[in-house]
Each structure stands twice: as structure tokens, then as C-alpha cells.
Amino acid sequence: MIIGADILNNLNPQLHDSSGKMTNARWLFTAFPLLVLFTVSMMDKANINILLANKPFLTDLGIDGNLVKGTLSSIFLVTYAFGQLAWGFIIDKIGALRSGFIGIALWAFAMVLGGMADSIGGILWSRAILGIGEGVLYPMALKLTSSWFPQNEQAKAQTTWYNGNAIGPVLGLPLIAIIASAYGWRESYFILAALSVVCLILFVIMTRDNPAKHYAVNSMELNYIQSNKKAGKTTTASKGNVKAVLASPMFWTLTIVYSCISIAYYGISTFLPSYLTEEKGIAFVNSAVINAGGFALAIVVQMVAGFLSDRFMKRAIFVGGACGLIIVFMLFSLFTTNSTVAAVLSILLIGLLFMPAALTMTMLHRVASPEVMGSISGVFGCVSYLIAALGPMVVGLFSQMSGSYNGGFIALLCFVALSLFLSVFLVRKGY
Secondary structure (H helix, E strand, C coil): CHHHHHHHHCCCHHHHCCCCCCCCHHHHHHHHHHHHHHHHHHHHHHHHHHHCCCHHHHHHHCCCCHHHHHHHHHHHHHHHHHHHHHHHHHHHHHCHHHHHHHHHHHHHHHHHHHHHCCCHHHHHHHHHHHHHHHCCHHHHHHHHHHHHCCHHHHHHHHHHHHCHHHHHHHHHHHHHHHHHHHCCHHHHHHHHHHHHHHHHHHHHHHCCCCHHHCCCCCHHHHHHHHHHHCCCCCCCCCCCCHHHHHCCHHHHHHHHHHHHHHHHHHHHHHHHHHHHHHCCCCCHHHHHHHHHHHHHHHHHHHHHHHHHHHHHCCCHHHHHHHHHHHHHHHHHHHHCCCHHHHHHHHHHHHHHHCHHHHHHHHHHHHCCCHHHHHHHHHHHHHHHHHHHCHHHHHHHHHHHHHCCHHHHHHHHHHHHHHHHHHHHHHHHCCC
8 A cells, every 4th residue: 555655656647647626635635534524533532521421331331439530531641742743753753654654553443442441551552552543643734734734724624624623522422332332342342443444545545655655646736735835924033943943932832732622622522412411301311412412613713713814814712712711601601500501501611612623723834834833733733732632630539539520620721711811912913
């Protein structure tokens, strides 16, 4: 597969054909495969969230207590963080295509390992390897977006593939709940492993490292991409120098914003099914449907925000607005005694949790060039997800100490408030 991809990488007769209409290969052959990858990867990583509310899964593996549940999520985030750091530099060395092939194969293996686990240790190993494999995703996607899309399309492109993070739970959470209830939790792992292999094949067939090497790109599209890239403004001393980007205060501001949003997302998403089931009296399968409804709303929110932020070239306003609404919806959800109201607020909450992260990553293109985007996004992701790993543990610890989920969720809102504050700073800097 890799050999065939290398041959096609260097063969593109259409580049010399300037007749006819401009192709749109960047959307079909780059944005679409990335969307599919993120969709299935999110199903893989979210599998544990719904299974933590499944009694046979907990009984078979001897899982008891919220702190243990939080650790299962956090171990993934730790290896995910270091995986992103390593993959970022690897991608800049060997390219997105080869890196993606290895990473996707690793996470497919991790899902098989999870389905075969007979103890907490087996699941921990599965989650750890999954984190290393899926660590390739963000550096690879940011590298491809930076190479394939001009600045005036980057938010739309990024929210397109980032929507896989919402589509995955929309499709996966009810599916996993139904499969686990009807057939068993192990079968959910094996089905997801098979889907990951399909993704691997699709990615290798369709994707190339840059548009100049792609068999479906004509000269008009290549010129369009390259000419619009030149219109971008450099906001660091040197966007093409890793050390200069890492010395930029704006890079670290974006990293902190993304880290705080990620803490909130992983802390809330890990425990929301259990919270709705245990404290709001909502049935197991219904809690999965509520979560899926929230992710469906997130797709719409992200696409609208991506379109508007590309139109006005203002990203931080949307990030700050979403952070404010997340705080409001979370507080109302915690203190309502009506299960229906709690369900609606949960849908609204999940619908907003994704968008700030996607647009924060879009702003990263303003501080780093395509040449170093893999390395920079690797550092960005490593720092962010090491901090994000605290999310599930914070909820698990504080909920165990306070005797309810409220204490853990309120602790998460402090991080969202910090993102809101920094978003105001980014708005004033023109982001």
C-alpha cells in the first residue's frame, strides 16, 4: 500500500492540464478522509465512556469507584499527549501519509486488545496503545490542512474534519449501547477494530501529503491554494522556525485556551452518561441517546461557527461566547431536579463543547507555517492533553470527596472560565 502511495505521490498528469473547471480535490480527498478518521477514532475512544455505565463490563473487569473510572480515561489522554509530541516531529520527517498508516494500524490493534481483556490491566494497556496510535491524528490533520487549504478556507476545513469528533458519538454511543446490551461489551470492541481497518485502507488510497503530489488536483486548484496562502499574515518572528513559534506568547495563550477546553470536554464527556443515569434517573440507553443528540447539535454549531469565522476572520469571539454559555448550561444542569430539563441542558452543553477547541486550533495556523506545523501541533497537543488528562481525574476525585458529581463538574468550570478570560485577550489581539 505504501509503495503504491509513493508512486502516485509523484505522478500527477492533471497538474499540467489547465483547461476546464478547477477541481475540488482538497475537500473530497483530504477533508473527507480526515472526517471519516476522526469519526471512527472518536467512536473508539468514546467506547469506554458508555461502557463505564454498563454493569456487565464493570462486573467482568472488577471496576468499582469513580476514581478508577477516571483513571481509565486519563491513561488514554497521557499516552495521547506524548503520542502527539512524537508524531508531530515524525510527520515533519516522513510525511502525513506514512505516519497515518502506522498510527491507524496501532489503534486498530488496541481495539482488538481491548476486546480480549480479562482485567483492568488489559483495558489499561488497550487505552494506552490507543492513545499512542490516535496521537497521530491532530498533527497529521493540522499538517494536511495547512498544506491543502488557503487561510480563507481553513476554519471551514478544520471544522469539517473536527466534526468527526461529534459524528462519532452520534453514531457510536447508541450503537455501542445497543451492541453491549444485546450481544456483549467485547463485541463493541471488535466491531470498532474492523471499522478502523476500513479507515486505514480509505486513508492510504485517497490521501497525499500535499496537493502537488495528488492525482486528482489540476493546475487551477493548485494555483488557487498556493496564491491564497500567500495572503496570510505572519504574526510571529518566523512562522517557519520551531524555536521562534515556541517563543511566541500567542502560541502559549492558544495552548492554554485549548488545554482548559479539553479538560472540560474530557471531564464532562467521561462522566455525563453515568451522571444522567445515577443522579437524574435516566435509563442507560436513553443517556446514550441524549449524549448523541448533543453531538448532533455540535455538528451544526461547528459548521456555522466555521463559516462565520472564515467570513469575518474572527475566531476568538466565538470561542469566548461558547465558553460563557458552557458555564451557564452546566450550572443550570447541576441544580435542576427535573430530568427532562437536565437532558435538554446536557444536549445544549455538549453541542457547545467542541466548537471552541476547533477554532482555537484554527488560530494555530496564524503562528506556524505548513513546514513546521507537524512539530508545533505535536507540542501543542502534548501540553494540552497532558493537562486535559486531569479532567476525568478531577471529576472522579471531587465527586468522590463531595459525594456527588456536582463538586467535580464545578471544579471543571474554573478552567472554562480561564479560557473565557484568555479569549477576551485574543479578541483584543485581532484573533
